[in-house]
Amino acid sequence: MTRGSFEAMGTTVETWSETADGTAAVARWFEEVESRCSRFRPDSELSAINHTSSTDISLSGLMWEVLSAADEARTLTEGLVDIGVGSAVAGWGYDRTFGEVTDIASPGGHFSAPGWTLCPKDRTLRRSPGTSLDLGGIAKGWACDRAVEKGLAGTVSAGGDLRSADPGTVTTVLDNRGATAARVHVGVGALATSSITRRRWRVGDREVSHLVDPRTMAPVETPVLSATVAARTAVEAEIGAKAVLIKGVDGLAWADRTEWIRSALVLWHDGSVFATTGLELVA
Amino acid sequence: MSRFGDARWQRVAAWSGAALAWGSTITAVVLEPVRVAPTTPPPQVEEATTQAPLPAQPESGLLVLRYRSEAPEGIQTVAPSPAAPAAPAPAAPQPISSGS
Numbered sequence A: 001m002t003r004g005s006f007e008a009m010g011t012t013v014e015t016w017s018e019t020a021d022g023t024a025a026v027a028r029w030f031e032e033v034e035s036r037c038s039r040f041r042p043d044s045e046l047s048a049i050n051h052t053s054s055t056d057i058s059l060s061g062l063m064w065e066v067l068s069a070a071d072e073a074r075t076l077t078e079g080l081v082d083i084g085v086g087s088a089v090a091g092w093g094y095d096r097t098f099g100e101v102t103d104i105a106s107p108g109g110h111f112s113a114p115g116w117t118l119c120p121k122d123r124t125l126r127r128s129p130g131t132s133l134d135l136g137g138i139a140k141g142w143a144c145d146r147a148v149e150k151g152l153a154g155t156v157s158a159g160g161d162l163r164s165a166d167p168g169t170v171t172t173v174l175d176n177r178g179a180t181a182a183r184v185h186v187g188v189g190a191l192a193t194s195s196i197t198r199r200r201w202r203v204g205d206r207e208v209s210h211l212v213d214p215r216t217m218a219p220v221e222t223p224v225l226s227a228t229v230a231a232r233t234a235v236e237a238e239i240g241a242k243a244v245l246i247k248g249v250d251g252l253a254w255a256d257r258t259e260w261i262r263s264a265l266v267l268w269h270d271g272s273v274f275a276t277t278g279l280e281l282v283a
Numbered sequence B: 001m002s003r004f005g006d007a008r009w010q011r012v013a014a015w016s017g018a019a020l021a022w023g024s025t026i027t028a029v030v031l032e033p034v035r036v037a038p039t040t041p042p043p044q045v046e047e048a049t050t051q052a053p054l055p056a057q058p059e060s061g062l063l064v065l066r067y068r069s070e071a072p073e074g075i076q077t078v079a080p081s082p083a084a085p086a087a088p089a090p091a092a093p094q095p096i097s098s099g100s
Helices: A021-037 A045-051 A061-076 A086-091 A136-149 A234-257 B006-034
Strands: A002-008 A011-017 A056-058 A116-119 A124-127 A155-158 A161-164 A170-174 A180-185 A189-195 A200-203 A206-209 A224-231 A261-268 A273-276 B062-066
Touching: A002 A021, A011 A021, A021 A045, A021 A061, A021 A136, A045 A061, A061 A116, A061 A136, A061 A234, A136 A155, A136 A161, A136 A189, A136 A234, A161 A234, A180 A261, A180 A273, A180 B062, A189 A234, A224 A234, A234 A261, A234 A273
Parallel strands: none
Antiparallel strands: A002 A011, A011 A155, A056 A124, A116 A124, A155 A161, A161 A189, A170 A180, A189 A224, A200 A206, A224 A261, A261 A273, A273 B062
16 A cells, blocks of 8 residues: 655545555646636636636536536535525635635625526536535546546545545544544545645735635634534535534534434544544544 | 783793703703713624534433533534534444454
8 A cells, every 4th residue: 555645626635545656646637626626727627717707617527527427516515505506605705715815804795696407408507696615625526536436546536535445544633732532443435534724824914814705705713623424425425514613503413313424423523523424534 | 900011921921942052952961971971782692603502312311421511623603613623534443343
């Protein structure tokens, strides 16, 4: 087993593969996805989508797959995870790579609710004026999923999103101070953590996080500092973790009764750690 | 015949009015010390700021892996803490264990 890592999508990607070539192959794959799905690259397909005045947009095969995953994510989370919050994410200050984000005095304008649909017949995106897409978390999870499904590596982890084909995969969930919250058996499947403690900045006198609630188009306020979800795929784990964060007090109960979520864990605002009983803990 | 003429009734009325006015003043003066001055009520302290809310109970039970009755330093109880320190990725994976 070979372990490797590289930087992509604003985070560190780690791979475990049978050969040293695995990491390079995964790195090439992530570059391909990022070159199309990054909203920070002016020449990416996503930037072209967000900047065109057209409401009906033809998509590449890769973008169609990512947006299809995002469409399903929106359905699975009852609209809580919606890539159409891009204008609010940028308007609240996250309009450049996070290392360059600075405090701002006030959000830049009023943000209308997300409005976008996919047309399978001709593989196009129909988007309401003012709706901008942010593929951040979905693209990251999707890239992990496809890398493993393509056989490029046995396990791929990108900034908290992990997809594994190895029955022995175990991961440690850390709290916001770096202490161990739990050791979890992932096995063949996926696990993702979404947190509001890492990417934060100030808007006026308010400190905000990067996670926008599509119901308010404003940064989420939640008693959950981070949520970890185990699921079949990294995309499902990623969107599940985001939904648990947004749901706040009801997040764990929702995860518990949601069929596609295997288990969930939350780091509470007071430092407590709670989980659903399905979580496979490792000593 | 009335014992009082019109002029006398007018004097009685004038004295009565004066007495009433004087009495009101005295009453006001007497009441003044006990009048409750309008004040700004103390700010209401939400119960949640001292009593941490708990997650809704899942149907199949809740695992409590770690419980803290008091908020740790730098973490507010209602809103996520502005002072929350930057942290490493919460789900940084450990080396793969079994299998291969």
